[in-house]
Amino acid sequence: GDSVTQTEGPVTLSEGTSLTVNCSYETKQYPTLFWYVQYPGEGPQLLFKVPKANEKGSNRGFEATYNKEATSFHLQKASVQESDSAVYYCALRSGGSNYKLTFGKGTLLTVTP
Amino acid sequence: EAAVTQSPRSKVAVTGGKVTLSCHQTNNHDYMYWYRQDTGHGLRLIHYSYVADSTEKGDIPDGYKASRPSQENFSLILELASLSQTAVYFCASSDVSGFGEQYFGPGTRLTVL
Numbered sequence: 001g002d003s004v005t006q007t008e009g010p011v012t013l014s015e016g017t018s019l020t021v022n023c024s025y026e027t028k029q030y031p032t033l034f035w036y037v038q039y040p041g042e043g044p045q046l047l048f049k050v051p052k053a054n055e056k057g058s059n060r061g062f063e064a065t066y067n068k069e070a071t072s073f074h075l076q077k078a079s080v081q082e083s084d085s086a087v088y089y090c091a092l093r094s095g096g097s098n099y100k101l102t103f104g105k106g107t108l109l110t111v112t113p
Numbered sequence: 114e115a116a117v118t119q120s121p122r123s124k125v126a127v128t129g130g131k132v133t134l135s136c137h138q139t140n141n142h143d144y145m146y147w148y149r150q151d152t153g154h155g156l157r158l159i160h161y162s163y164v165a166d167s168t169e170k171g172d173i174p175d176g177y178k179a180s181r182p183s184q185e186n187f188s189l190i191l192e193l194a195s196l197s198q199t200a201v202y203f204c205a206s207s208d209v210s211g212f213g214e215q216y217f218g219p220g221t222r223l224t225v226l
Contacts, residue, residue: 042219043117043205043217043220044156044203044217045216045217046215046216089155089156099163099209100158100161101158101215103155103156103157
């Protein structure tokens with residue numbers, strides 16, 4: 001079956017430093033890749049998606065490039081803010097009609113002032 | 114904007130009792146999902162549905178039943194609640210015509226004593 005592996009947390013950074021959360025995936029079908037973010041006390045929400053290989057997705061200063069050869073989709077941000085403190089989930093939807101998403105285990109990011 | 118609501122937002126149940134968690138969406142989406150969230154496990158799919166009056170098993174269905182009486186409503190039922198079912202439960206919906214991105218509710222925190 002499909003699987004997603006991402007950076008184990010928690011990750012603590014100082015404001016203004018850079019972030020990388022690694023994500024790798026396994027699937028036998030063509031994937032659509034997503035990053036979700038979950039703020040404290042809320043449900044996960046879509047950060048951005050990338051449906052095509054070697055394309056980049058971005059939102060709120062975060063970005064990730066879908067690398068088909070490396071089966072990776074790492075999340076990056078050049079300069080994190082305290083408001084970025086949240087749990088980040090990598091997810092994939094593989095080809096097919098059931099629209100299931102497979103999520104990674106999540107990475108808790110805490111940004112200190 | 115898409116909206117998924119859940120009730121109750123928190124619940125304390127006794128071991129062996131019956132628990133029903135409710136979800137309502139106003140997105141006009143075909144797909145609805147139930148996940149549980151536990152530290153160290155991320156989001157795991159319990160049941161999902163793509164049409165009213167039909168449900169499908171997800172990755173961890175044991176101990177749970179689901180009911181989809183209408184397009185808008187999706188319930189998760191714990192017939193005999195157990196301590197191991199203490200978790201946060203999220204409902205989500207998605208549109209068959211999109212890329213499969215899911216819209217989540219705010220979650221229900223269930224504590225089984």
